[in-house]
Every structure is written in C-alpha cells, then in structure tokens.
Amino acid sequence: xxxxxxxxxxxxxKTGQSMTLQCAxxxxxxxxxxxxxxxxxxxxxxxxxxxxxxxxQGEVPNGYNVSRSTTEDFPLRLLSAAPSQTSVYFCAxxxxxxxxxxxxxxxxxxx
Amino acid sequence: AxxxxxxxxxxxxxxxxxxxxxxxxxxxxxVYLFWxxxxxxxxxxxxxxxxxxxxxxxGINGFEAEFNKSQTSFHLRKPSVHISDTAEYFCAVSVLxxxxxxxxxxxxxxxxxxxx
Numbered sequence: 352x353x354x355x356x357x358x359x360x361x362x363x364x365k366t367g368q369s370m371t372l373q374c375a376x377x378x379x380x381x382x383x384x385x386x387x388x389x390x391x392x393x394x395x396x397x398x399x400x401x402x403x404x405x406x407x408q409g410e411v412p413n414g415y416n417v418s419r420s421t422t423e424d425f426p427l428r429l430l431s432a433a434p435s436q437t438s439v440y441f442c443a444x445x446x447x448x449x450x451x452x453x454x455x456x457x458x459x460x461x462x
Numbered sequence: 463a464x465x466x467x468x469x470x471x472x473x474x475x476x477x478x479x480x481x482x483x484x485x486x487x488x489x490x491x492x493v494y495l496f497w498x499x500x501x502x503x504x505x506x507x508x509x510x511x512x513x514x515x516x517x518x519x520x521g522i523n524g525f526e527a528e529f530n531k532s533q534t535s536f537h538l539r540k541p542s543v544h545i546s547d548t549a550e551y552f553c554a555v556s557v558l559x560x561x562x563x564x565x566x567x568x569x570x571x572x573x574x575x576x577x578x
Contacts (some may be wrong), residue, residue: 375502384565391570392469392571393568393569393571394552394554394566394568395568396563396565399565407565409565410567441505441506443566447512449494449508450508451496451527451566453506453507454505455504455505456505
C-alpha cells in the first residue's frame with residue numbers, strides 16, 4: 352500500500368517548457384488535490400477533484416491544468432513554465448472524515 | 463471566503479518549556495479545523511483535527527488544540543516540548559465546494575524551533 356506517490360521528485364525546466372507532474376494513489380479515495388508550497392506562503396490550493404470528470408479551481412489555478420480520468424491518477428500540467436512556478440508541489444487525497452494524506456512532493460525549478 | 467491567520471511566523475522555545483502556536487480563522491459558515499506538521503524536507507502529517515463535539519482536541523505527539531467559536535481561534539499547545547518537535551506547523555480550515563467536495567485553506571505556517 353504505497354499511499355500517495357508523486358513523480359518526479361525533482362525537476363528543472365526552462366521558461367516556456369511544458370511538463371506534467373504525476374500523482375497516483377492506491378487508497379481508493381475520490382477526492383484529490385494539488386497544492387504548491389512557497390517560503391512564507393504556506394500551502395496554496397491549485398486545483399482539486401472529487402472524482403473522474405469533476406475538477407474545480409483553488410486559490411492559484413492560473414498556469415496549471417488538470418484532468419481526472421481515473422480515481423487513481425490526478426496529473427498536474429504546466430503548459431508554459433514560468434519562473435514564478437518554481438515551488439514544491441504536493442498532491443493529496445482525502446479520506447474520511449476530511450483527513451488529507453499528502454504525497455512526498457515534487458521540487459520544481461524553472462530557470 | 464474562508465481564511466486562516468497564523469499569528470506567529472517563528473516561535474523559539476527551550477526544551478521542556480510549554481508552547482502555544484496561535485491560529486485564527488474567518489468563515490461565514492461552520493468549518494472543520496486542522497493542524498499539520500512538516501519536518502524538514504518531508505511532506506505534511508496530520509497532528510489533530512476538529513470536526514464537531516468537544517472543543518478540546520488531542521492529537522499525536524502530545525499536542526492538543528482548543529476550538530473557540532466566539533474568538534474564531536484554534537490554538538495548538540504542548541505542555542513540554544522536545545528537540546524533535548522542531549518543525550513547521552500549519553493550521554488549515556476546510557472549504558466546501560458546490561461541485562467537488564472539500565479542500566483545505568492553509569495558514570502561512572509557524573516555525574517552531576526547540577533548543578536545549
């Protein structure tokens with residue numbers, strides 16, 4: 352039982368490049384979300400989803416796309432990376448009642 | 463809209479001293495409240511949560527928090543800290559979505575530094 356897994360652990364991109372951060376869970380949780388963590392800013396919600404085909408925007412959705420085709424996977428896409436997207440990204444699932452389980456994070460640097 | 467304010471960005475304390483990390487929230491509806499801990503270079507771990515019932519909530523590692531609805535606060539306390547409690551602590555409030563369940567809004571974090 353791996354819980355929440357994220358790949359890659361580290362990534363360096365050049366401005367304008369695109370990439371997908373992967374998130375997978377084996378807990379059969381319907382709810383999944385993406386956060387970014389920046390120094391002094393805490394965690395800010397990017398997008399979230401309650402199941403296949405249903406997503407919603409969080410506090411900071413601009414520059415990010417998501418889709419949810421399966422219960423297990425919730426990828427986060429950066430279509431054209433910018434230096435302002437340099438951050439640590441966390442994926443989370445929500446069990447019952449309302450407890451969220453976080454992945455280990457992806458550290459992204461955009462140069 | 464809901465928001466969370468952690469009143470102290472850094473709290474330095476000596477080992478075995480008591481500590482309180484303060485958290486205030488704003489919301490026009492009932493909320494669920496959480497405290498998470500993040501050790502260096504690790505993910506987040508749930509310390510405790512308030513959903514309903516008793517306003518004093520006990521969590522892991524000897525931490526507890528008290529929900530105060532009139533003061534919209536959810537302060538975290540520990541009577542005697544250890545060096546190993548050095549970490550960043552986040553207060554969070556749940557947000558109900560019409561479309562997609564719940565999400566968490568986090569405070570900016572409090573760094574607890576315990577020294578001997």
